[in-house]
Amino acid sequence: MTLVDVINLFDTDERCRELLVRLRWSGGPECVRCHMPVVELATAKQLFYCKDCDYQFTVTAATIFNDSHLPLQKWFLATLLLCEARKGMSANQIKRTLGVSYKTAWYLCHRIRAAMKEVDRPMMDGTVEVDETYVGGRPPRGSKPGRGTPKEVVIGIRQRGGDLRFFHAADAKSGTLAKYISENVSQDVEVMVTDEFTSYPGAMKKTGLTAKHKTVKHKNRVYVDGDIHTNTVESAFSLLKRGIIGSWHKISAKHLPAYLDEMTFRFNRRKNANLFLDTLRHMVTLQF
Numbered sequence: 229m230t231l232v233d234v235i236n237l238f239d240t241d242e243r244c245r246e247l248l249v250r251l252r253w254s255g256g257p258e259c260v261r262c263h264m265p266v267v268e269l270a271t272a273k274q275l276f277y278c279k280d281c282d283y284q285f286t287v288t289a290a291t292i293f294n295d296s297h298l299p300l301q302k303w304f305l306a307t308l309l310l311c312e313a314r315k316g317m318s319a320n321q322i323k324r325t326l327g328v329s330y331k332t333a334w335y336l337c338h339r340i341r342a343a344m345k346e347v348d349r350p351m352m353d354g355t356v357e358v359d360e361t362y363v364g365g366r367p368p369r370g371s372k373p374g375r376g377t378p379k380e381v382v383i384g385i386r387q388r389g390g391d392l393r394f395f396h397a398a399d400a401k402s403g404t405l406a407k408y409i410s411e412n413v414s415q416d417v418e419v420m421v422t423d424e425f426t427s428y429p430g431a432m433k434k435t436g437l438t439a440k441h442k443t444v445k446h447k448n449r450v451y452v453d454g455d456i457h458t459n460t461v462e463s464a465f466s467l468l469k470r471g472i473i474g475s476w477h478k479i480s481a482k483h484l485p486a487y488l489d490e491m492t493f494r495f496n497r498r499k500n501a502n503l504f505l506d507t508l509r510h511m512v513t514l515q516f
């Protein structure tokens with residue numbers, strides 16, 4: 229789907245709604261309250277009526293679109309822009325590109341981002357890399373960058389050739405790392421690769437994965453030792469950092485988890501031609 233496609237195919241609210249109906253109810257429209265089949269009102273197109281509970285609604289009822297008065301085409305265009313921007317897109321850029329107010333652009337980004345969330349997260353196996361990074365405000369004058377600065381901690385877990393997950397963590401202590409590892413990595417994993425950071429041996433012990441743990445020694449400038457490297461999770465971190473610097477500028481700790489979800493949702497579907505439709509589907513099916 230390109231920008232030209234969205235402009236041509238979804239030029240009216242009616243056409244946008246037709247697509248949303250198909251995405252929301254693959255088996256035909258059903259009541260948003262009692263889930264019984266419904267009919268479209270003869271008097272008002274695209275308004276559905278449930279005779280079981282005497283309720284009228286549209287396809288955007290009880291969804292992320294809520295009762296937005298913004299034309300649906302603007303929603304579609306903003307969604308496509310966010311899907312296509314590998315490093316993310318700022319509300320300011322959406323504002324300029326779509327010709328909406330900053331407030332509207334911010335609201336659109338916020339809502340669409342909320343839909344870019346994984347609903348199904350199977351346990352990872354094969355070769356899994358774990359690393360942590362620090363993002364956010366500048367460290368205080370005189371403090372060293374990296375570990376030990378009062379920035380926000382992001383833990384990255386990536387199955388090589390598979391999914392990437394980012395978590396906003398309270399710290400990078402072994403107990404915290406162990407929690408995210410045990411929630412995301414299967415006991416059947418073949419290899420766990422990390423760098424030599426002192427929290428990892430403890431985290432592996434706590435998760436019972438010590439025997440599968442391999443360490444890459446950055447200190448000795450050994451960055452790639454055959455298959456023992458953390459390059460794939462590190463490349464995802466560098467994309468995250470470029471996104472934060474280039475597109476979002478400053479993000480607050482409060483909004484960081486949503487940005488991380490957006491980043492990984494897009495990253496995990498970067499070779500998927502249906503990213504735009506997947507996102508729209510989430511926008512009419514996820515519970516908010």
Ligand SMILES: [Zn+2]
Nearest residue numbers: 259262278281
């Ligand atoms: Zn009903």
